[in-house]
Amino acid sequence: MSKDKINRELILYSFRRCPFAIRARLSIYYSKIRCQIREISLKKKPPEFISLSPKATVPVLLKEDHSVIDESIDIVKWILSQSDPNELLIPLHDKNEDVDYFISLFDNKFKFHLDRYKYSSRYDSAEKNKHRDAASEILELFDDKITDTGFVYGNKISVYEVCILPLVRQFMIADPEWFEGYFRFEKVKKSLKSFIDSDAFKVTMKKYDEWINDKSKIEYFP
Ligand SMILES: N[C@@H](CCC(=O)N[C@@H](CS)C(=O)NCC(=O)O)C(=O)O
Numbered sequence: 001m002s003k004d005k006i007n008r009e010l011i012l013y014s015f016r017r018c019p020f021a022i023r024a025r026l027s028i029y030y031s032k033i034r035c036q037i038r039e040i041s042l043k044k045k046p047p048e049f050i051s052l053s054p055k056a057t058v059p060v061l062l063k064e065d066h067s068v069i070d071e072s073i074d075i076v077k078w079i080l081s082q083s084d085p086n087e088l089l090i091p092l093h094d095k096n097e098d099v100d101y102f103i104s105l106f107d108n109k110f111k112f113h114l115d116r117y118k119y120s121s122r123y124d125s126a127e128k129n130k131h132r133d134a135a136s137e138i139l140e141l142f143d144d145k146i147t148d149t150g151f152v153y154g155n156k157i158s159v160y161e162v163c164i165l166p167l168v169r170q171f172m173i174a175d176p177e178w179f180e181g182y183f184r185f186e187k188v189k190k191s192l193k194s195f196i197d198s199d200a201f202k203v204t205m206k207k208y209d210e211w212i213n214d215k216s217k218i219e220y221f222p
Pocket of ligand 1: 017019020
């Protein structure tokens with residue numbers, strides 16, 4: 001590979017509020033690896049971003065060798081395979097755990113109902129509560145997995161919380177009053193609250209100016 005093809009730094013294309021980008025930033029935070037961050041507009045995606053990954057969804061990680069990872073779960077696994085001081089990936093090595101299946105349940109089925117609940121006016125307003133209840137059924141499975149320690153695996157945060165809680169947060173935000181008053185899965189509620197109160201989350205939600213092109217200011221995360 002020619003020298004000019006090598007980036008000196010990892011570059012993450014991100015969007016602050018996207019739950020998948022939050023997941024990727026959290027894993028970078030926990031890896032203790034620093035990367036360049038480019039906060040982009042989803043309404044006006046930079047051409048460079050689209051050419052790196054034509055499906056054009058955030059997050060996208062551009063590696064030092066110029067290869068691209070454009071699925072959040074793959075960014076989580078890759079960055080933590082480089083450095084995982086908090087051992088977040090441990091459940092992946094436990095043959096009694098099906099981490100990929102459980103997270104994909106949230107990425108697909110849960111996200112499907114979440115979108116139709118949170119953005120019901122774009123879909124079918126009459127079906128809003130039906131989708132809320134279908135998403136709640138999946139959250140019940142998450143609640144069942146949370147142990148007395150308050151965590152899914154062992155007594156600390158793992159890849160489960162990093163990947164799933166950003167999506168649960170979206171569910172809460174769809175109707176905070178309903179969530180506070182009527183959502184009945186207390187372990188999920190508690191887990192979400194301590195996640196939102198954590199330093200990791202605060203750092204992960206830091207605001208950056210929009211990146212437009214190579215002339216924009218270089219920003220770093222964390
Ligand atoms: N499966 C993808 C999903 C990423 C995704 O859907 N991101 C949304 C934002 S939350 C996005 O970029 N949508 C494209 C758009 O809005 O144009 C992943 O996990 O990385």
